[in-house]
Amino acid sequence: xxxxxxTLHADALPRALEKAxxxxxxxxxxxxxxxxxxxxxxxxxxxxxxxxLLLAITDQFDVAHxxxxxxxxxxxxxxxxxxxxxxxxxxVYERRAKAQLHQHTPASGPRAYGALREAMLxxxxxxxxxxxxNDDALLRWNACARLxxxxxxxxxxxxxxxxxxxxx
Numbered sequence: 001x002x003x004x005x006x007t008l009h010a011d012a013l014p015r016a017l018e019k020a021x022x023x024x025x026x027x028x029x030x031x032x033x034x035x036x037x038x039x040x041x042x043x044x045x046x047x048x049x050x051x052x053l054l055l056a057i058t059d060q061f062d063v064a065h066x067x068x069x070x071x072x073x074x075x076x077x078x079x080x081x082x083x084x085x086x087x088x089x090x091x092v093y094e095r096r097a098k099a100q101l102h103q104h105t106p107a108s109g110p111r112a113y114g115a116l117r118e119a120m121l122x123x124x125x126x127x128x129x130x131x132x133x134n135d136d137a138l139l140r141w142n143a144c145a146r147l148x149x150x151x152x153x154x155x156x157x158x159x160x161x162x163x164x165x166x167x168x
Contacts, residue, residue, distance in 0.1 A: 005038070005041070007038075007041060007042060008038050008039065008041070008042050009042075010042055010043070013039050013042060013043060013046065013049075016035050016038065016039050017035075017036075017039060017046075017048055017049060017052060019035055020032040020035035020036050020039070020049075020052050020056070021052055023035065023056075024052065024055060024056055024059060027059075029055075029056040029057070029059035029060050029063075030056075030060070032052060032053075032055075032056040032059075033053060033056040033057060033060075033069050036049045036050075036052050036053035036056060037053070037069065037070075040053070045078070045080070047079065047080065047081070047084070050075055050078055050079055051079075051084070051088070053069075053070070053075055054072055054075045054076065054088055054091070054092070055091075057069060057070070057071075057072045057075065058072060058091060058092055058095040058096075059095075061095050061096055061098075061099035062098070062099040062102055072092045073089075073092070076088050076089055076092070082129050083126055083129040083130055083131065083134075086122050086123075086125040086126035086129055086137075087122070087123070087126040087130075087136060087137055087140075089122045090119045090120070090121075090122030090123040090125075090126060090137065090140055090141075091119075091140070092119075093115045093116070093118040093119035093122060094115070094116065094119035094140060094143075094144055096115050097111075097112040097113075097114075097115035097116040097119060097144075098112070098147075100112040100115060101151070101153070101154070107157075108153075109151075109153035109154055109155060110155060110156060110157040112153075112154055113148065113154045113155055113156055113157075114156070114157070116144045116147060116148055116154065117148075117156075119140070119144050120141050120144050120145065123137040123138070123140050123141040123144070124137075124141065127141070
């Protein structure tokens with residue numbers, strides 16, 4: 001079934017974004033995502049809507065059936081600021097790692113380890129681009145480092161190298 005979606009008025013976008021943030025805080029990321037998509041339908045380059053949309057998407061990484069909305073990396077590609085692109089790429093990897101860690105599936109620890117290390121690399125890139133007085137990337141890097149240091153399940157994949165099999 002298909003419906004023609006209703007279009008928001010341009011002067012209502014700030015209020016809609018406030019509502020999207022409220023839904024995120026109420027742990028309703030699907031609602032926040034929907035609102036952001038409505039805002040972006042009117043103002044395609046609305047950077048605040050892109051950030052809230054990205055966070056709503058990553059809020060759903062730990063959910064069994066996340067919405068089939070846009071991919072997080074597609075949203076990041078639309079961000080104009082190089083710092084924001086690096087910082088939020090780090091956020092994506094960090095949140096994906098935490099979701100993997102909560103799954104308790106075989107090899108979830110090493111996969112989460114790899115994603116956290118990738119997040120830390122992106123936070124280091126963001127650190128180089130950060131505006132004066134903004135240490136958000138350092139805070140996230142430190143949080144990832146503490147998680148790695150304090151969780152024994154988080155370890156890199158250990159490759160076993162044995163003797164090659166000789167076939168006769």
